[in-house]
Amino acid sequence: MIEFKNVDFGYSDRLILCDISFKVAKNESVAIMGPSGSGKSTILRLLLGLECPHRGTITIDGMNICQMKEREKREIRKTMGMVFQNGALFDSLTVGENVGYYLIEHSDLEYAEISARVHEMIGFVGLNADEIIDKLPDELSGGMQRRVAIARALLSTNPKVMMYDEPTTGLDPESTKNILQLMQKLKKEREVSSLMVTHQIADAVSIADKFIVISGGEIAYDGKLDGLIRSKDERVVTFLTPFIESLAEVNREQFTSD
């Protein structure tokens, strides 16, 4: 469904991504991991068509996003949901207006219908719509903002692909757990493919079917969890070393649940 093929990308003379190739199948969840500044978020920006690669192709259902006109890109973006790193909620709009933003902009639905859908979606992400719908994003906690951002992405596009950019960064353990549960719920109930950019390996393990490790702008690993843990690649080992305890815990939990 999604394919990156030999993609190079950089800013001015600095190469950020070098020869990136991977595939994301339908309904597959992929975690893109790596140290800060390794170019993880850039992959999502490229997939959204916000940037164009210097070399290589990015195809979505066989269509090359790099060769599309802006109008065509706008159409394909309607099939993708993006949750930005800090939510990127429109701070001058209320929670309700944020969640219903896409419908207000792109549909001819009546206000009552949009309002009903917004209430339903805020409920879906585990928040009380009546309590928060008229609040501004600044009045919510970080975890609540992230959930509102997910609600906005879902109601916006009824997406085939969900992209999460560091969805749990900066959140307390309780909020992190809630966000991960919500992502799991989405995976089960909505059957969407998802790409999650993170440097929290425990989060990635709880969501992803496939793991990609980016190091120095190159793919150091692309495969399943057991292969990741057994990888002898120096770049992967360096990245995983600080997370040994988390991985051991994940392994114990998997063993117990098996």
Next chain:
Amino acid sequence: MAFFGRPFYWSETLEQMYMIGIGSLYLIVLTGIFAGQGFALAFSVELADFGAKNYLGRIMAISIIRELGPVLAGLMIAARVAAGITAEIGAMKSTDQIDAMVAFGIDPIRKLVVPRLLALIIMVPALTILCDAIAIFGGYIIAVFIAHITATTYWSAVKERLIFGNLFIGIFKPIVFSFVIGFISTYFGFSSEGGTKGVGRATTSSVVVTSITILVVNFFITKVVFSLLKGWL
């Protein structure tokens, strides 16, 4: 023009018209009254030396309508509105709100630039006309109470210079200034980088560049229009 094509954001345009127009009203009133009075005061003394203080109304009409009104209103609106537009768009950019907009299939140029530009094209000339009227009224207060010119003499001298050429320049300049303010402020907003510090830098640059551009453009318009409308002035 595709720039102004569908979807057109009417509510955003009206909101911007309100923010630019009503929001700048106090600034324009204060600028007009004090600039007009100061100008009239300085000229009334000079003209009195030549026994020509009855011409104060003419000088006020010409200088305010052609030059002082458009430039002062333009600079005041640039300081207030250009800073606001750049800071708002810059903050949206630094918090990924512009990217979020694009991700939802919305063209940020149509959503953010076009309504602001259109609001400026309508409101800057309107505010300039108001600034002109108040400045000329400020001149009237000085003329009557300090220079001791009769009201009839002042107003008939003003009326004499309310001719097509002067009025055309007085309307044409603010229309051009509205494009200057709109394009420069949105450009700096969209191109701001480096978080809150970057937004601050972009806002300062936006106001400086807009103000300088208004002064430079004003000179060239005066120069060109003077040669083109020679018979009308």
